[in-house]
Amino acid sequence: MRRLFHAPRILQKQAAGAATPRWQMNGFNRTPGATARPMTVRNLMGEIDGTNNPKPTDKDFNAKIFVPDKNGPQAWMNGGSYAVVRRIRMLLDPWDDLTTTEQEQVIGRRKSNGSPLSAPASTGTETTPVDLEKFTPDGSLAIPADAHIRVAAAQSNAGATILRRTFSYHDGYLPDGSPDAGLLFVCWRADPTTGFIQIQLKLDGSDHLTRFIRHESSAIFAVPGGAQPGEYVGQRLLEA
Ligand code: HEM
Incomplete structure (x- = not known):
């Protein structure tokens, strides 16, 4: 983080007179190493966010x-x-006024562990593949x-x-x-x-x-x- 802060600062100093920053936005994330094992972060709605991203090991x-x-x-x-x-x-x-079940229907994943609603609650995990074709016993789409x-x-x-x-x-x-x-x-x-x-x-x-x-x-x-x-x-x- 410190290096990321330092790089634009040096650029800004060196560009003084030729360019100035017009705006800046400040965001935050969990510090790596803050959890016992690497974990996907939660956003401010409380959802695990960042699960289904392409991986550098994917062939394309x-x-x-x-x-x-x-x-x-x-x-x-x-x-x-x-x-x-x-x-x-x-x-x-308004988001906090929803029940957890309603929030899960909006996203399509469980709030507790990020498992997709197409997987059983008892065995699904964050990395269980999403099945968009899955139906519930009452005939509605699981997701x-x-x-x-x-x-x-x-x-x-x-x-x-x-x-x-x-x-x-x-x-x-x-x-x-x-x-x-x-x-x-x-x-x-x-x-x-x-x-x-x-x-x-x-x-x-x-x-x-x-x-x-x-x-x-x-x-x-x-x-x-x-x-x-x-x-x-x-x-x-x-x-x-
Ligand atoms: C505040 C706004 C947003 C929130 C809170 C949000 C939240 C989430 C959450 C909780 C997931 C499920 C976990 C995951 O796979 O990361 C997700 C998945 C995803 N989101 Fe968002 N998202 C937002 C905006 C967007 C926008 C603007 C885009 C793109 C235009 C986007 C594209 C995606 C994609 C591609 C996925 C993965 C879908 C898949 O499973 O294949 N999201 N998002």
Whole structure:
């Protein structure tokens, strides 16, 4: 964390006179090592958040997340990625008014351990694969049609996946007394049109969770690939 703080500070000092920061958002996450074993974090709604993310060991991970090498004017993005950053406020008062069972129906996973509702409560774990085809004995979908994990799933979005790396924020209270708190949502993808944009368009129309959140600001960043030996980050763009 300290190094992350230090890097933009040094950039800011060196760019003084030529560039100034226009805005900054502060988020937080659990410190690695704070739990006895590595555990997925919980967001401010109390949900385990970050389970179903592409993994670096997946065979198509690099192709999905990093921009492939090209020649020509866009070559400066080779090996880079696009980051979508959104400040999403949580409507925590109405959320807290739901029962745990209702909250689980909104997300599609159990609050206690993050297991998908398609798995039995007694044996399901956070890593039990999600079964979107599963029905309950009374004939309803185990994971409801408007549950967040169904609507956001790759199967519902022509295979679109994103690498989510989110932070929580809490910036005090709004004039009506409700918490000004939520998720600094950050996701990465080689091509945002086949990642975030595709998924968000679907969520907009049919995700139950949208009743409990407000997207307040949004930005997209082109992040160039790492520097080659002797180069600095972004050199191919800045000196083209
Ligand atoms: C405050 C806003 C949000 C909250 C509280 C939230 C919460 C969650 C939770 C609890 C899960 C289940 C655990 C997991 O797999 O990580 C999940 C999954 C997911 N979310 Fe969100 N999310 C939010 C916004 C978004 C947005 C804006 C997107 C994309 C546009 C998104 C995309 C996904 C995806 C792709 C999954 C995995 C679905 C799967 O199982 O395949 N989420 N989210």
